[in-house]
Amino acid sequence: MSPQEFLQALRQTLGAEAVLSGDAVPARYHTDWSGTPPVAPLALVRPRSTEDVSATLRLCHQHRVPVVPQGGLTGLAGAAVPSADCVALSLERMPAIEAIDARSATMTVQAGATLQAVQEAAVDAGLAFGVDLGARGSCQIGGNVATNAGGNGVLQHGMMREQVLGLEVVLADGTVLPMLRPMLKNNTGYDLKQFFIGAEGTLGVITRVLLRLRPLPQAKATALLALPGFDQALAVLQRMQGRFGNSVAAFELMWDNFVQASVQWQQLQAPLAERHPLLALIDVDGKDEASLRESVEAALGDAMEAGEVADAVIAQSQTQAKSLWKLREAPAELNTQMHPPVNFDVSLPQAEIGRFAAAIQAAFDARWPGHHTLFFGHVGDGNLHVSTDGATVGGACEAVEAELYRVVGAFHGSVSAEHGIGLHKKPFLALSRTPQELAAMRAIKAALDPLGLMNPGKVF
Amino acid sequence: MSPQEFLQALRQTLGAEAVLSGDAVPARYHTDWSGTPPVAPLALVRPRSTEDVSATLRLCHQHRVPVVPQGGLTGLAGAAVPSADCVALSLERMPAIEAIDARSATMTVQAGATLQAVQEAAVDAGLAFGVDLGARGSCQIGGNVATNAGGNGVLQHGMMREQVLGLEVVLADGTVLPMLRPMLKNNTGYDLKQFFIGAEGTLGVITRVLLRLRPLPQAKATALLALPGFDQALAVLQRMQGRFGNSVAAFELMWDNFVQASVQWQQLQAPLAERHPLLALIDVDGKDEASLRESVEAALGDAMEAGEVADAVIAQSQTQAKSLWKLREAPAELNTQMHPPVNFDVSLPQAEIGRFAAAIQAAFDARWPGHHTLFFGHVGDGNLHVSTDGATVGGACEAVEAELYRVVGAFHGSVSAEHGIGLHKKPFLALSRTPQELAAMRAIKAALDPLGLMNPGKVF
Numbered sequence: 024m025s026p027q028e029f030l031q032a033l034r035q036t037l038g039a040e041a042v043l044s045g046d047a048v049p050a051r052y053h054t055d056w057s058g059t060p061p062v063a064p065l066a067l068v069r070p071r072s073t074e075d076v077s078a079t080l081r082l083c084h085q086h087r088v089p090v091v092p093q094g095g096l097t098g099l100a101g102a103a104v105p106s107a108d109c110v111a112l113s114l115e116r117m118p119a120i121e122a123i124d125a126r127s128a129t130m131t132v133q134a135g136a137t138l139q140a141v142q143e144a145a146v147d148a149g150l151a152f153g154v155d156l157g158a159r160g161s162c163q164i165g166g167n168v169a170t171n172a173g174g175n176g177v178l179q180h181g182m183m184r185e186q187v188l189g190l191e192v193v194l195a196d197g198t199v200l201p202m203l204r205p206m207l208k209n210n211t212g213y214d215l216k217q218f219f220i221g222a223e224g225t226l227g228v229i230t231r232v233l234l235r236l237r238p239l240p241q242a243k244a245t246a247l248l249a250l251p252g253f254d255q256a257l258a259v260l261q262r263m264q265g266r267f268g269n270s271v272a273a274f275e276l277m278w279d280n281f282v283q284a285s286v287q288w289q290q291l292q293a294p295l296a297e298r299h300p301l302l303a304l305i306d307v308d309g310k311d312e313a314s315l316r317e318s319v320e321a322a323l324g325d326a327m328e329a330g331e332v333a334d335a336v337i338a339q340s341q342t343q344a345k346s347l348w349k350l351r352e353a354p355a356e357l358n359t360q361m362h363p364p365v366n367f368d369v370s371l372p373q374a375e376i377g378r379f380a381a382a383i384q385a386a387f388d389a390r391w392p393g394h395h396t397l398f399f400g401h402v403g404d405g406n407l408h409v410s411t412d413g414a415t416v417g418g419a420c421e422a423v424e425a426e427l428y429r430v431v432g433a434f435h436g437s438v439s440a441e442h443g444i445g446l447h448k449k450p451f452l453a454l455s456r457t458p459q460e461l462a463a464m465r466a467i468k469a470a471l472d473p474l475g476l477m478n479p480g481k482v483f
Numbered sequence: 484m485s486p487q488e489f490l491q492a493l494r495q496t497l498g499a500e501a502v503l504s505g506d507a508v509p510a511r512y513h514t515d516w517s518g519t520p521p522v523a524p525l526a527l528v529r530p531r532s533t534e535d536v537s538a539t540l541r542l543c544h545q546h547r548v549p550v551v552p553q554g555g556l557t558g559l560a561g562a563a564v565p566s567a568d569c570v571a572l573s574l575e576r577m578p579a580i581e582a583i584d585a586r587s588a589t590m591t592v593q594a595g596a597t598l599q600a601v602q603e604a605a606v607d608a609g610l611a612f613g614v615d616l617g618a619r620g621s622c623q624i625g626g627n628v629a630t631n632a633g634g635n636g637v638l639q640h641g642m643m644r645e646q647v648l649g650l651e652v653v654l655a656d657g658t659v660l661p662m663l664r665p666m667l668k669n670n671t672g673y674d675l676k677q678f679f680i681g682a683e684g685t686l687g688v689i690t691r692v693l694l695r696l697r698p699l700p701q702a703k704a705t706a707l708l709a710l711p712g713f714d715q716a717l718a719v720l721q722r723m724q725g726r727f728g729n730s731v732a733a734f735e736l737m738w739d740n741f742v743q744a745s746v747q748w749q750q751l752q753a754p755l756a757e758r759h760p761l762l763a764l765i766d767v768d769g770k771d772e773a774s775l776r777e778s779v780e781a782a783l784g785d786a787m788e789a790g791e792v793a794d795a796v797i798a799q800s801q802t803q804a805k806s807l808w809k810l811r812e813a814p815a816e817l818n819t820q821m822h823p824p825v826n827f828d829v830s831l832p833q834a835e836i837g838r839f840a841a842a843i844q845a846a847f848d849a850r851w852p853g854h855h856t857l858f859f860g861h862v863g864d865g866n867l868h869v870s871t872d873g874a875t876v877g878g879a880c881e882a883v884e885a886e887l888y889r890v891v892g893a894f895h896g897s898v899s900a901e902h903g904i905g906l907h908k909k910p911f912l913a914l915s916r917t918p919q920e921l922a923a924m925r926a927i928k929a930a931l932d933p934l935g936l937m938n939p940g941k942v943f
Contacts, residue, residue, distance in 0.1 A: 209900065
């Protein structure tokens with residue numbers, strides 16, 4: 024069967040408007056936020072239901088056509104970038120928030136719902152969703168699950184995996200697995216849904232998600248802290264967790280180079296009178312705005328006395344809290360401000376992060392004087408992000424990667440904390456996994472997708 | 484090669500004292516707490532290291548000998564019961580607590596460490612372990628992982644899966660997978676360790692576990708509540724969670740028939756002057772014993788005024804708290820007090836549990852007048868346990884099972900919340916999983932254990 028006949032069959036099954044091909048596929052489906060060179064797929068399919076997804080996969084399976092699932096295309100590892108011979112399968116026409124059960128604190132959504140829509144629906148029901156990240160307005164919940172997204176809420180609620188109570192998944196041959204049972208505890212055979220979380224679309228297409236919701240904090244205090252150094256940052260985090268326990272909802276660290284870039288790119292006011300080696304954003308949940316702010320202030324007062332904190336701003340309103348958090352949202356500008364950005368998302372034993380950042384800075388300084396490199400991350404979870412402007416290293420992006428991952432290996436870190444492997448990190452996967460582990464992964468891939476049609480060339 | 488030659492090869496590789504066969508295998512390795520008829524294995528192997536386990540599995544693979552992994556043999560579904568042609572592989576000589584890192588709140592242990600040893604080591608380091616269950620003194624952490632154990636701490640910390648940061652696993656052919664990296668976030672390919680959690684030893688043998696520890700609560704308040712009915716139990720749980728959030732550490736519900744049996748079997752004093760339809764044990768964590776007890780007392784006062792609680796005892800000391808909790812430990816007596824017990828571990832949408840228990844009681848009353856059936860469970864997680872004395876239903880244990888699972892199906896529940904499938908629940912697995920899900924599980928089993936040697940006949 025020719026490609027034309029295959030497209031014809033797709034259109035017959037799904038309706039003509041669900042299938043675009045050739046020049047009719049808008050350029051935005053050709054790549055994602057990873058900066059991977061764009062590729063036009065054979066076709067773009069935009070199903071409206073699980074049945075549509077199943078029918079599409081059945082046809083692709085029959086005709087041996089690869090499938091690349093696409094969510095909000097905000098991934099930073101290239102996992103959703105199409106190949107020229109594939110069907111790009113966008114879930115964007117399946118954005119429904121289907122059900123919320125406030126009593127059991129669960130929500131059922133289609134995979135194409137944006138993270139922000141999920142967050143807002145949870146708040147409307149008097150609850151909260153546990154994952155938050157900068158791309159919230161564009162990224163989709165199915166992509167968040169497929170990449171086991173992290174973000175700013177991991178410290179308190181864990182990664183995406185810990186928010187997922189159930190999944191509906193379509194396998195490569197069109198088989199639907201309805202793993203959407205609402206029970207918190209269900210030890211009936213293998214917990215199949217776990218296999219698809221973080222698999223980056225290589226084992227199946229996620230079509231529905233049963234999410235666990237969290238209590239909506241009645242009050243929140245936000246503070247921006249200026250820190251003399253990394254060890255002080257850890258000390259103040261430990262102090263705050265000792266005092267507020269699991270109510271410490273976020274602890275984001277920003278090195279000065281990141282802060283300066285953020286202020287400039289987003290045209291913000293400088294948040295503090297002076298520059299400091301590190302700034303931290305901290306959120307603490309509580310019951311009552313005024314008394315919470317008071318206890319946070321007291322704790323930070325103790326931290327200042329102990330020399331852990333050099334200066335601090337405590338937000339006096341939610342508007343001010345939002346404007347402090349704006350500082351952390353610079354990563355959305357990386358693609359336009361760097362030419363191109365070389366992005367890293369590594370994890371390390373927490374205590375090593377300061378030394379690691381200094382080692383990278385020194386190694387890059389020696390090799391690429393004048394390089395522009397930003398350090399920031401979810402330090403409470405041991406997760407550091409690094410972005411280097413490719414233009415400032417003379418375009419030596421691959422050498423920058425090789426150098427940084429060499430140091431990750433030396434520190435026994437992970438080459439991907441939360442962004443996944445996709446296309447970009449395939450060469451470095453073996454730094455974080457043994458050949459035996461990779462062989463076991465491949466065996467599972469072959470078991471669930473024997474023809475190798477699901478997102479081929481990604482991860483492995 | 485004859486069985487004798489195979490045993491010879493095992494002894495040569497592992498040392499004679501690590502291998503017992505025939506009558507030399509003590510009877511305690513012939514079955515577990517599930518009441519499954521005992522079976523003597525071909526051999527009992529007791530390795531002292533991961534290398535020993537790997538060597539054993541390599542030999543078994545070479546000679547096509549099935550392997551049944553054994554932990555503390557406290558399972559209630561028969562997953563660790565040997566077959567006559569198998570090597571029973573006991574992890575009991577691998578009980579080491581290898582490392583504790585208090586700063587990152589992690590612990591590395593061999594699979595044969597008892598749950599209680601893990602709990603005590605955590606407390607010695609100023610931390611706590613998130614899982615607790617009645618068999619703590621005998622059950623082993625490897626078995627807890629293999630069955631994704633639940634227990635009394637799920638409400639606050641989740642099931643065993645959420646305590647596992649890393650695993651070392653030996654596959655059927657002897658391959659060692661060293662998935663023990665200490666990072667909280669590590670999205671490098673499939674999260675392989677998830678596949679082995681809850682797989683009941685059918686995919687590999689767990690040899691080491693990297694555990695996540697939790698902050699040690701500085702104070703704990705324990706109360707026993709008398710409740711007029713199930714809806715009031717849910718109301719008081721919601722009230723306490725609204726007031727104390729995630730600090731509500733346990734909420735265990737006991738129906739009066741359970742309470743009476745527990746008092747009698749353990750020769751306890753009646754905990755309250757009168758009998759009540761339901762008793763609940765509640766634990767709340769806090770910072771300061773006296774002020775915590777005061778706020779719990781105030782909250783329970785409100786609950787009494789609202790008619791949710793009929794009577795309550797608040798423990799005035801940890802000794803008294805322990806003695807209140809003793810009431811919940813009757814399940815350890817089931818095997819000696821019932822002839823035999825027919826045990827159930829189901830989960831249901833939380834709000835349905837009261838109606839479900841009443842429906843079972845009525846159905847059994849109609850068919851087996853005079854039956855003795857106990858209801859109790861982790862109601863905060865939607866998990867109910869039921870135990871019927873086989874002698875009181877004229878030995879019609881299978882009919883009791885069929886009847887109860889029929890009602891579970893009608894309530895859209897799960898046939899196993901936390902005990903797993905093992906041998907006992909195989910006939911009922913299809914009530915909780917579709918044929919497509921079971922096919923996907925079998926495909927994964929075949930991928931990781933192509934010869935079908937790992938705990939064959941269990942789960943599927």
